[in-house]
Amino acid sequence: MKNVLFFLLASLMMVACADDRRFVVRGNDKGFTDGYKVYMLCEQGNCERPVLFATAVIKNNSFEIDGIAEKPFDAVVAVCDSTHIDEQTMELLSEDGRPFSLNLFVEPGEIVITPYDWEQNAPAKASGTPLNDLYNRFVADVDSVKKNIGDDPETMFSFIVPFILKNIDNAVGVTVFDCWHWSMPKEMKLEILDSLEACYGDKYSELRADTRAELQHQQMRDKQREAVGVGCKYKDIKDVDADGRVLSLSGVVENPKNRYVLLEFWATWCRPCMAEVSNLLDAYKNYNGKGFDIYAVSLDDDADAWGAAIKERGMQWTNVLTRKGSDACDKYGITGAGVNFLIDCATGEIVATDLRGDALQKKLNELLD
Numbered sequence: 496m497k498n499v500l501f502f503l504l505a506s507l508m509m510v511a512c513a514d515d516r517r518f519v520v521r522g523n524d525k526g527f528t529d530g531y532k533v534y535m536l537c538e539q540g541n542c543e544r545p546v547l548f549a550t551a552v553i554k555n556n557s558f559e560i561d562g563i564a565e566k567p568f569d570a571v572v573a574v575c576d577s578t579h580i581d582e583q584t585m586e587l588l589s590e591d592g593r594p595f596s597l598n599l600f601v602e603p604g605e606i607v608i609t610p611y612d613w614e615q616n617a618p619a620k621a622s623g624t625p626l627n628d629l630y631n632r633f634v635a636d637v638d639s640v641k642k643n644i645g646d647d648p649e650t651m652f653s654f655i656v657p658f659i660l661k662n663i664d665n666a667v668g669v670t671v672f673d674c675w676h677w678s679m680p681k682e683m684k685l686e687i688l689d690s691l692e693a694c695y696g697d698k699y700s701e702l703r704a705d706t707r708a709e710l711q712h713q714q715m716r717d718k719q720r721e722a723v724g725v726g727c728k729y730k731d732i733k734d735v736d737a738d739g740r741v742l743s744l745s746g747v748v749e750n751p752k753n754r755y756v757l758l759e760f761w762a763t764w765c766r767p768c769m770a771e772v773s774n775l776l777d778a779y780k781n782y783n784g785k786g787f788d789i790y791a792v793s794l795d796d797d798a799d800a801w802g803a804a805i806k807e808r809g810m811q812w813t814n815v816l817t818r819k820g821s822d823a824c825d826k827y828g829i830t831g832a833g834v835n836f837l838i839d840c841a842t843g844e845i846v847a848t849d850l851r852g853d854a855l856q857k858k859l860n861e862l863l864d
Contacts, residue, residue: 516563519605520572520621523557526610527574533558537570537601567602567626567666574610600626600666630667633658656683663690681709713830720828727845729758729838732823734792734815737802747790747813748840754786755846755862757855758827758836762794763804765832771851772808778855779812785863786840788812792823794832 520535533551548570551558560572573596599606599621607623618634621627636654644650655675662668672691676684688703723730731745748756759775761768779789789812795801798816805814817823827836837847837858847858 516565516603517561518564518601518603518624519559519561520599520601520608521557521559521605522553522574522608522610524610525556526612527553527556527558528576529553529556531574531576533560534573534575535560535570535601536573537568562601564601564603567600569666569670570599570601572597572599572608572621597621598670600624600630600670602626626665626667629662629665630670633667633671652679652683655679656687659687660690663687663694669695681713716828716830718828719825723827723836723845725845725848728843729836729845730826732792732821732826734817734821734823736813736815737798737805742790742813742815744790747788748838748843750788750840752786753788753840755788755859756838756840757787757789757850758838759789759791760794760824760827760829760832760834761791762832763797763800764795768832769804771833772810774852774855776809778859781856782859782863787859787863791815792817794824794829 522533531553533553534547535549536546537548549560549562551560553574597608597619599608602624604624606621606627609620609622611617611619620631622631637651640650640654652675655671656679659668659672659675662671669691672687676687685703685707688699691699692703729744729748731743733741733743736742744756744758747753757775757778761771763769775789778787791810791812791814793801793814793816795816801816804810823829827834835848835850836845837850838844839846846862850858
């Protein structure tokens with residue numbers, strides 16, 4: 496009898512524990528079409544794409560998925576016209592046949608899925624549990640910041656980083672970091688990664704090491720850039736032109752015909768650089784006869800694309816391509832294309848930097864007219 500009572504008590508405790516971990520994901524809205532299939536996917540191990548966790552079929556504009564969540568986890572709910580879906584290859588995440596998908600946090604409790612409201616322009620959302628409600632508040636706050644203050648990085652990250660640090664120990668904080676860290680300033684990113692590594696162990700150690708290396712590299716570049724600021728002497732560099740000749744910056748600066756030389760770092764893959772070419776062409780046309788010249792350093796990997804662009808756009812000034820072992824970027828602290836330096840040939844001093852659009856011609860008009 497005692498054994499039976501013990502078994503019943505243990506069973507009841509197991510049921511109670513299971514109830515504490517049970518989640519239900521429900522959708523009930525005219526936006527859910529009868530007969531469509533609902534897929535819940537979640538990341539698992541080292542899989543490259545989410546794996547299928549559960550499915551349901553919409554009936555009477557409703558569906559329900561339930562299960563046990565040992566701990567909260569991220570998931571995707573996708574509603575699809577099942578006649579267009581290949582379940583075996585999990586192509587349901589493609590745009591074809593996917594009228595609805597939503598990221599959510601699966602945790603104990605009832606999670607209510609609300610689809611897009613096109614009439615009210617309201618986004619889809621999952622609500623009803625602490626993590627999902629927290630994430631919804633975060634999204635609303637981000638929208639408010641963008642609307643009232645603006646969405647420049649300094650404004651956004653001054654709001655986002657404190658939120659992540661405050662929620663570093665839950666799935667929302669981690670998810671927000673994973674979504675936003677790509678464009679986050681390295682110092683901010685490293686601060687968060689220190690906390691993430693302390694909280695989650697080695698999961699973020701590689702990203703932390705990479706970020707620290709990137710930060711050190713950026714700091715080195717900043718020091719290099721300071722050494723070629725306005726008022727500093729230019730540093731000579733040498734690279735090769737389309738014919739394989741080694742041409743130096745000093746050869747252009749020391750040319751008796753030249754009074755001012757623009758050192759331009761650019762690339763064909765840089766859209767702002769290509770948009771700037773017409774301004775360079777105008778400046779060269781208007782001021783080359785008055786002592787203005789250009790020494791353009793391309794950061795392209797594709798020499799053919801570089802050579803073709805020079806010919807197509809009629810860039811008649813000195814054009815060189817950085818080659819293996821080139822120190823041009825190191826000397827000028829270059830981390831990307833779209834940077835320039837205006838050099839006074841008489842003194843060898845840099846008199847202006849990052850002259851774009853009308854600014855270049857205005858400066859040349861001031862110096863040469």
